[in-house]
Amino acid sequence: MTEILHPPTVDLDALRASIRAEYAAVASQPDRGFHFHTGYRLAAILGYPQEWIEWLPRGAALSMAGTGNPFALGDIGQGERVVDCGSGAGADALIAARLVGPAGSVIGIDMTPEMLATARSNAAQAGLANVEFREGLLESLPVDTGWADVVISNGVLNLVPDKAAALAEMHRVLRPGGRLQAADIVLERSVSSTSKQDVSLWTGCIAGGLLADELVALVSGAGFHDVELVRGGDVFAGAPQASSAADFGTRGAGIRARR
Numbered sequence: 447m448t449e450i451l452h453p454p455t456v457d458l459d460a461l462r463a464s465i466r467a468e469y470a471a472v473a474s475q476p477d478r479g480f481h482f483h484t485g486y487r488l489a490a491i492l493g494y495p496q497e498w499i500e501w502l503p504r505g506a507a508l509s510m511a512g513t514g515n516p517f518a519l520g521d522i523g524q525g526e527r528v529v530d531c532g533s534g535a536g537a538d539a540l541i542a543a544r545l546v547g548p549a550g551s552v553i554g555i556d557m558t559p560e561m562l563a564t565a566r567s568n569a570a571q572a573g574l575a576n577v578e579f580r581e582g583l584l585e586s587l588p589v590d591t592g593w594a595d596v597v598i599s600n601g602v603l604n605l606v607p608d609k610a611a612a613l614a615e616m617h618r619v620l621r622p623g624g625r626l627q628a629a630d631i632v633l634e635r636s637v638s639s640t641s642k643q644d645v646s647l648w649t650g651c652i653a654g655g656l657l658a659d660e661l662v663a664l665v666s667g668a669g670f671h672d673v674e675l676v677r678g679g680d681v682f683a684g685a686p687q688a689s690s691a692a693d694f695g696t697r698g699a700g701i702r703a704r705r
């Protein structure tokens with residue numbers, strides 16, 4: 447538990463620069479081939495309904511880079527307000543905007559300018575007026591306190607060194623009773639403190655992962671109730687570039703909780 451109480455001492459600026467570079471490439475060269483699956487292949491692995499994927503603008507679908515499906519963790523209804531933390535090229539935010547309809551609204555937050563530009567262009571192509579994308583960090587979300595009915599996230603929490611700060615922000619922006627539906631990863635084996643310094647292991651969604659018990663404890667510690675971990679499958683096997691994910695027993699996982 448020590449690692450999560452005291453975030454690892456990876457150089458934060460270097461880590462953020464590497465994450466931005468990696469995900470700028472996912473936005474601008476989605477076919478390049480990464481250490482993780484992306485795009486249509488990923489959407490099929492994660493079980494997104496085919497109809498949603500066909501509806502998405504091609505650019506949004508091609509740059510999908512999550513580790514799960516936040517919509518499988520709970521329903522999202524008409525008129526609701528949703529925040530997508532680490533919205534990437536916007537696929538989940540666009541799907542959420544369709545689910546909430548014109549009476550609802552969605553805010554996507556991301557720290558990578560290329561992802562934000564792609565997401566805005568995808569929203570315009572989809573003709574959606576109820577979704578906006580804001581530049582920001584999970585650790586200090588640019589969203590009003592208590593604004594959201596639902597916070598979703600997909601493949602992002604593992605990339606954040608100070609997960610307690612990110613979860614505290616997710617808790618802050620939710621209204622009382624609001625829901626957290628976060629797809630992420632869990633590890634079957636702890637990452638050594640040496641590997642935790644390896645920025646390339648972070649950007650590939652490995653070194654920043656937690657054991658299942660650690661993740662649940664952290665979410666509960668942020669003040670969430672009814673915290674439930676939903677285990678997923680191996681979302682890295684067969685990725686275009688070799689990944690060390692299997693060495694750490696990295697699996698997809700979802701967290702469902704209530705504020």
Ligand SMILES: C[S@@+](CC[C@H](N)C(=O)[O-])C[C@H]1O[C@@H](n2cnc3c(N)ncnc32)[C@H](O)[C@@H]1O
Pocket residue numbers: 465466469509510511512513531532533534535536537538555556557558561582583584585599600601602605606
């Ligand atoms: C693995 S991608 C997932 C993108 C999207 N959720 C999806 O499912 O396709 C991670 C995204 O999180 C963003 N990100 C990583 N750390 C972040 C942070 N601390 N604050 C805001 N965005 C962050 C990256 O810029 C990237 O777009």
